Amino acid sequence: MPADPAASEPCGVRASSSPSSSPGGRGQVDPVAREVDDLLAAARENGSFSAAAWAAGSSAGVQRSGRVGTPSRQDPRPIGPDALFDLASVTKPIVALTLLRLVDRGLLALDTRVGEALEDWPDTPITRADLRSLLTHTSGAPGPTPLWREHADRDSFLHALAHLEFTDPGTWRYSSMGFIALGLVAERATGLPLDELVAREITHPLDMHETRFGPVDPARAVATEDCPWRGRLVRGTVHDENAVVLGAPAGHAGLFGTAHDLGLLAGALLCGELLAPELQRAMLGAEDGRPLGWWPREQCTYLGEGFGDRAFGHTGFTGTGLVLDPSRDSWYCLLANRIHPSRNSQGFEEVRAAFHELLARDRTTSPPPG
Incomplete structure (x- = not known):
């Protein structure tokens, strides 16, 4: 059976912090989070996306997070913590x-x-x-x-x-x-x-209340492409064309979610909460270095030297991604709509690499509350 999440620290703790907050104390500015926000704000100005949300942490939970931008280029409202991103291929893991x-x-x-x-x-x-x-x-x-x-x-x-x-x-x-x-x-x-x-196996047990297959409320969704094939802006419905034709939840794409929810998933995986020990080891790639359902370290070309050999992750075509580094008890999530208004945006791969480099460079962690 999966490990008891309360059996050892820090896995029994689910801490969180607000955007650009300091791991060191309430009300203090976290310079690393501010640097990440500045990176993403500049990328938005350069046209890489209209919105991005991010979070990073450990098995103890979210330790720093932030968000920038608006749901679309036409919608001037700043995105909130409940903005839903089309996760695209992050559906796969x-x-x-x-x-x-x-x-x-x-x-x-x-x-x-x-x-x-x-x-x-x-x-x-x-x-x-x-x-x-x-x-x-x-x-x-x-x-x-x-x-x-x-x-x-x-x-x-x-x-x-x-x-x-x-x-x-x-x-x-x-x-x-x-x-x-x-x-x-x-x-x-x-x-x-x-x-x-x-829902039964993953999102409900982990309290990932915002993660679900679309369609979702367009008012909460971050827009993706102004799609020539559909003749409209895609917002609240799955972007992936194969998923559209299938017309039902599919195994490769279609989930919507938030950075916070993906952090809950990452923390549970680092704690071994979802799978029995033998299957957990197989999922991590213990047998041949190939994690089950994820991209192995060598395929995650956006990860630099600050990541261990057993790090793994997954990205999505829309601009989403989640990385776990078990040897360093850390995870990193970046969600963006890089294909808005079109899939011809430039520079996002460099932004993704810089995001992970900034956060891997500083592994300061907050003490568990209480």
């Missing part, structure tokens, strides 16, 4: 953790093949792939695949998904297609829709 919880329950196994769960699918490469290879992006599933361009409805899309060609199994190649299949496997194994499963 959350769906992966949901699936791993089902493995913990004995409903699935890491060597379960997709075809064993989706028994009505034809015998094709995707049905022969096992869950472990899909979770580690080593199944041979193809990389970016815009099935939405030629398949306008769910049935046609799933038929195309089932017949995808695989190449070079065992080689790391990032694939959304594999995670769409994983979401379907989780649903078939339980008889529940994916949004209910994610």
